[in-house]
Amino acid sequence: MASPAGDRLPPIIMADYARIDSGLNQGTPYLCMLCGIDRLSNWDGLTADAVRARKAAWTDRLVGAVDAAFPGFAGLVVQHEMATPATMHAVLNTPGGAVYGFAPETLVRSPRTAVPGLYLASAWAAAGGFTGAMIGGASAARAALRN
Ligand SMILES: Cc1cc2nc3c(=O)[nH]c(=O)nc-3n(C[C@H](O)[C@H](O)[C@H](O)COP(=O)(O)OP(=O)(O)OC[C@H]3O[C@@H](n4cnc5c(N)ncnc54)[C@H](O)[C@@H]3O)c2cc1C
Structure with a gap:
């Protein structure tokens, strides 16, 4: 382009x-x-x-x-x-103007953070796109409920 x-x-x-x-x-x-x-x-x-x-x-x-x-x-x-x-x-304030989240270079992603009780959802925390955003949200909610 x-x-x-x-x-x-x-x-x-x-x-x-x-x-x-x-x-x-x-x-x-x-x-x-x-x-x-x-x-x-x-x-x-x-x-x-x-x-x-x-x-x-x-x-x-x-x-x-x-x-x-x-x-x-x-x-x-x-x-x-x-x-x-x-x-x-x-x-959207996305790094590099990306829309699908970070490059999927690792399969081990977690909604947990170093801050107790703070979880990350979104395409940037799980896998890219709408599906990634939904999976990221669901896994953050599950992790929060488990706590
Ligand atoms: C034209 C287009 C077509 C697409 N088509 C598809 C498709 O067909 N299939 C698919 O799977 N994916 C598609 N995508 C990608 C998909 O839309 C995104 O990956 C997904 O919406 C990301 O969701 P999110 O919640 O992680 O982030 P976002 O939807 O980007 O939400 C993040 C929000 O945070 C806000 N924000 C950013 N920084 C700050 C800040 N400092 N303070 C406060 N708010 C802030 C942003 O304004 C934004 O509203 C498409 C994207 C585009 C642009």
């Missing part, structure tokens, strides 16, 4: 929220998300205008890529937003 120039595209996942019972797509406009891999350093040190221009260029390329797979898609887009690792870092 450092530069939208050239032909190369990062791998992207498209989620059509109309396909699951998310409650997000009750009527038009329908929500659709493209998700890919990026680094905070790709967006560091840019002026606001440069960020806007790069987001616009990437949006054109990504929507174009989806349109190539699903002809007609681009013409149906009525509004678009792009969030970067810098957005995640600014809004």
Whole structure:
């Protein structure tokens, strides 16, 4: 995501929220998300205008890529937003702009801390993502109840 120039595209996942019972797509406009891999350093040190221009260029390329797979898609887009690792870092305060928690380099994670009675929940305390956040919350609650 450092530069939208050239032909190369990062791998992207498209989620059509109309396909699951998310409650997000009750009527038009329908929500659709493209998700890919990026680094905070790709967006560091840019002026606001440069960020806007790069987001616009990437949006054109990504929507174009989806349109190539699903002809007609681009013409149906009525509004678009792009969030970067810098957005995640600014809004969620996550290290490096990550959204799935810390790198899963160990399988031994515990909600317990060095402070008696203080337990950690979230995707940052167990495994990443929604599932990790739910598992982290459940194991913190179990540990607290055991005490
Ligand atoms: C666009 C997008 C799509 C995603 N899709 C999926 C998916 O399909 N499947 C999946 O499993 N995961 C997905 N994820 C990841 C998932 O959303 C997160 O991993 C999960 O929500 C993390 O939950 P959490 O409770 O650990 O942290 P968060 O939901 O980040 O909650 C932490 C909260 O703490 C607040 N906070 C931070 N610092 C402070 C502070 N100093 N003081 C007070 N409050 C603070 C933040 O503002 C935030 O509200 C997606 C994420 C994004 C951004």
